[in-house]
Each structure stands twice: as structure tokens, then as C-alpha cells.
Amino acid sequence: MNWQTGPRKIDHLKLAATENVEYGDPLFNDVTLIHESAPETNLNDIETGVNFLGKKLKYPFMIVGMTGGIEEAKQINRDLAKVAENLGIGFGVGSQRAMLEKPEVWNTYYVRKEAPRTLVVGNIGLAQLDDYSIDKILQAVKKIDADALAVHMNPAQEAIQPEGDWNFKDKIAKIKPITGKLPVIAKETGAGVSREIAIKLRSSGVKAVDVGGYGGTNWVLIEAMRQGEPTPFVDWGIPTAASILEVAPIIPVIATGGIRTGLDAAKAMGLGASLVGIGLPTLRWYMAGGRENVEANLMRIIHEFKVAMFLTGSNNIRELRETNLVITGKLREWCLARGIDIMHFANRETGKAVF
Ligand SMILES: Cc1cc2nc3c(=O)[nH]c(=O)nc-3n(C[C@H](O)[C@H](O)[C@H](O)COP(=O)(O)O)c2cc1C
Structure with missing residues (x-):
């Protein structure tokens, strides 16, 4: 099992922070937002606020x-x-498995003092649903005062580890009892989520899916590096842009996996995401220049995001999510094969003047 206590956790953090562990294409280059040459927008007045899982966020x-x-x-x-x-913006902690094993490490996850108001998300793996009682898991989330729990699903990473968790049978059913007690986000970690899995997750009461798509941080690659063994499965997974298209019609989506610019983020929202997530770059910015550097870089990304809103004539997030966009290349092929209507995305009734 991954993201556990001890040396492996440190290995992961070190490898991710120092080696080139991003691999693949999330396919955002196959999405073109349609430019508005005279947008009915004022960049200074664009509204970026959203409500997500009961919390108000200034940016999605x-x-x-x-x-x-x-x-x-x-x-x-x-x-x-x-x-x-x-x-x-929202914040998620890493896997709380270590805390289930050693409750005294709870304070390495506790961030409510620093983040009294914003969305804070706890995290466990599907495997822990076998190993620990629902009460114990709920207690771990309560202890850090999180608003929601992300349950991560990482079968690709598990499968290439000799000591990985190779049994994913009946796992989704185990989420259901938790969903009655607090909002649950089901979360991939780099291989994406399909429409079929999203439907099952919705039936089990999950409130949102973090698609954790292919094309950003690549956990198969990280495990292969740790083991010193190459594997063809570094190419495995549903690219983030494709995964958003698969899942957003079914359940609210957090688009994570290779979001690297504000333009990627705007495209993700145009494809149907409700929120975008960024992982590895924030850690790298932190290592390179601390909190201020993370803040400066995220502000740059948010500014890029607002420029994309301006240039698509989107005054608010609802309008951005309806903006017209053209899907080409490999993403187009994906859509054709999976019955996703690309014409719809290019010709939406946006509420903007058409003549
Ligand atoms: C150093 C590191 C540790 C991570 N640990 C966890 C974890 O404990 N639980 C989890 O659900 N995802 C974990 N992830 C996956 C991220 O949440 C995210 O899904 C993935 O990195 C893709 O986003 P990115 O391409 O922006 O990095 C981790 C990612 C990184 C880089």
C-alpha cells in the first residue's frame, strides 16, 4: 500500500520534489476556447467565486x-x-493512513488554525475501508476538523508494486456507509476516472469525483523509479481532459492531473469541471521558495485563468462552464469513440448575443 508511514512516504516526497515525475499528456492542447474579439467583459469585474460542498471559495x-x-x-x-x-481556495491533506496507525501524528495534518474558513479535505485510501472501522475513519476526519473526505483509488500504482494492494473487489460498496456521515470525494491519483466508474460512485453516495487524470504527476513512474525497473504502464490512464468529459455529466468534478497554467484550468472548467486541483507544482514552489513563492505562483495562475475568462467573454464561472470550445486531435477521437458530442461543446447557447 502507498502513501504510508515511514521511509516510503519520505521516498515519495523526495522523488516527487526532485526528479522529473511528470509524464504524459493531459490533452488540454486539444481544446481551443473560442476567442471573443469584443468580449462583453471587464477583466477587473470578473466574478470567480463558487460554492463547493457547502463552502464559499473565491476561486474554483x-x-x-x-x-x-x-x-x-x-x-x-x-x-x-x-x-x-x-x-x-480549497486545501487537501495527504493520506491519513499514518494517523490511523499512529494517532499521535494527527497534528501533522491539522491545518484549521491556518485555514479557519476555507474548504479542508481529509484523505484515506480505499484499502483503509477494509482495515479500519467507519467510526475510526470518521474520528480521524473529525480530529483534523476537515469538511469532507477524499477516498483515493490508485489501482495502477498498486498493481506495479510487488507489495501493493492487489484486491480492489467490492471496494466501492465500502464507501457507502461513510457517505451518509460526511461529504465524500472519490479521487484518482493520476490514471483518471471513466464514466462507468463515476456512475457507480454516484450510486454509492459520493458527492464529487476528483478525476486525478493521466498527464501530470505519474505515480507508476515514481514507483518504477523506486524499484529501478521500467514498466510500460507509465502510459496507462485516461487523460485528464478526457476524464472530465466522461465524468462531469454524471457528478461534480474536481479536475486534477497536469493542470499547469490558468489556461489549462479555464479549459478544464469549459469541459465541465466544477473545481480544478493542483498538486506537485505547489510542492515544488514550496521547496524552491516557501509559502510566498507558492502564493505568487498560484496568483499568476489565477490571473491567467481570469484572462481566459475575459477573452471568452465569461463574466462569471457559470458562463465559463458554458463557453464554446473546439475539441481536436486525440481528444476528438476519444469523444467520437465514447459518444461524447463535440458539436455541443462548440455551439452552446451561452446566453451571449448571437446574430
Ligand atoms: C508528493 C505527492 C504526494 C501525494 N500523496 C497523495 C495522497 O496521500 N493521497 C492522494 O489521494 N493523492 C496523493 N497525491 C496525488 C495528488 O493529490 C494528485 O492527484 C496528483 O499529484 C495529480 O496532480 P498533479 O499532476 O497536479 O500533481 C500525491 C501527489 C504528490 C505529488
Whole structure:
């Protein structure tokens, strides 16, 4: 099992922070937002606020779960959460498995002091639903005062590890009892979510899906590096842009996996996402220049996002989510094969003047 306590967790953090562990194409280059040469918008007045899982966010962004459980993680989580609070975006902690095993490490995840108002998301793996009682899991979420729980699904990463968790049978059914107690986000970690899985997740009461698509941080590659063995499965997964298209008609989507610019983020929203998530880059900015550097870089991305809203004539997030866009290349082929209507995305009734 991954993202656990001890040396492997440190290995992951070190490898992710220092090696080139991003791999693949999330297919945002196959999406073109249609430019408006005289947009009915004022860049200074664009409204970017959203409500997500009962929380008001200033921008539809979140820093997604990465760390916790080890001493090194405490300050990272607190500093990243402070940035999230300052900017008015969401924040997720890394897998709380370590905390289930050793409750005393709870404070490496606790960020409510730094983020009193914004959305804070806890995190466990599907495997922990077998190993720990629902009560114990709920207690772990309550202890850090999180608003919701992300349950991560990472079968590709597990499958290439000799000591991985190879049994994913009946796992989704195990989410259901938790969904009655608090909002649950089902979350992939780099291989994307399909429409068929989204339907099952919705039936089990999950409130949102973080698609964690292919084309950003690549956990198969990270495990292959740790093991010193190459694997063809570095190419495995549903590209993030395709996964958004698959899942957004079914359940609210957090678009994570290779979002690297504000333009990627705007495209993700245009494809149907409700929020976008950024992982590895925030850790890298943190290592390179601390909290201020993370904040500056996220502000740059948010500015790019607003420029894309301006240039598509989107005054608010609802309008951005309806903006017209053209899907080409591999993403187009994906859509054709999966029955996704690309004409719809290019010719939406946007409420903007048409003549
Ligand atoms: C160092 C690191 C640790 C991570 N740990 C977790 C974790 O504990 N739980 C989880 O659900 N996802 C974890 N992830 C996956 C991220 O939440 C995210 O899904 C993935 O990195 C894709 O986003 P990105 O391309 O912006 O990095 C981790 C990612 C990184 C880079």
C-alpha cells in the first residue's frame, strides 16, 4: 500500500520534489476556447467565486492532498493551507493512513488554525475501508476538523508494486456507509476516472469525483523509479481532459492531473469541471521558495485563468462552464469513440448575443 508511514512516504516526497515525475499528456492542447474579439467583459469585474460542498471559495481552485504523517509534512501542510486560506481556495491533506496507525501524528495534518474558513479535505485510501472501522475513519476526519473526505483509488500504482494492494473487489460498496456521515470525494491519483466508474460512485453516495487524470504527476513512474525497473504502464490512464468529459455529466468534478497554467484550468472548467486541483507544482514552489513563492505562483495562475475568462467573454464561472470550445486531435477521437458530442461543446447557447 502507498502513501504510508515511514521511509516510503519520505521516498515519495523526495522523488516527487526532485526528479522529473511528470509524464504524459493531459490533452488540454486539444481544446481551443473560442476567442471573443469584443468580449462583453471587464477583466477587473470578473466574478470567480463558487460554492463547493457547502463552502464559499473565491476561486474554483484547490491544492490537492499530498502529505502528512511525517514530521517534514507538518510545516508543509500548514504553510500550503495558509496560502489556500489567503487566496480563498480549497486545501487537501495527504493520506491519513499514518494517523490511523499512529494517532499521535494527527497534528501533522491539522491545518484549521491556518485555514479557519476555507474548504479542508481529509484523505484515506480505499484499502483503509477494509482495515479500519467507519467510526475510526470518521474520528480521524473529525480530529483534523476537515469538511469532507477524499477516498483515493490508485489501482495502477498498486498493481506495479510487488507489495501493493492487489484486491480492489467490492471496494466501492465500502464507501457507502461513510457517505451518509460526511461529504465524500472519490479521487484518482493520476490514471483518471471513466464514466462507468463515476456512475457507480454516484450510486454509492459520493458527492464529487476528483478525476486525478493521466498527464501530470505519474505515480507508476515514481514507483518504477523506486524499484529501478521500467514498466510500460507509465502510459496507462485516461487523460485528464478526457476524464472530465466522461465524468462531469454524471457528478461534480474536481479536475486534477497536469493542470499547469490558468489556461489549462479555464479549459478544464469549459469541459465541465466544477473545481480544478493542483498538486506537485505547489510542492515544488514550496521547496524552491516557501509559502510566498507558492502564493505568487498560484496568483499568476489565477490571473491567467481570469484572462481566459475575459477573452471568452465569461463574466462569471457559470458562463465559463458554458463557453464554446473546439475539441481536436486525440481528444476528438476519444469523444467520437465514447459518444461524447463535440458539436455541443462548440455551439452552446451561452446566453451571449448571437446574430
Ligand atoms: C508528493 C505527492 C504526494 C501525494 N500523496 C497523495 C495522497 O496521500 N493521497 C492522494 O489521494 N493523492 C496523493 N497525491 C496525488 C495528488 O493529490 C494528485 O492527484 C496528483 O499529484 C495529480 O496532480 P498533479 O499532476 O497536479 O500533481 C500525491 C501527489 C504528490 C505529488
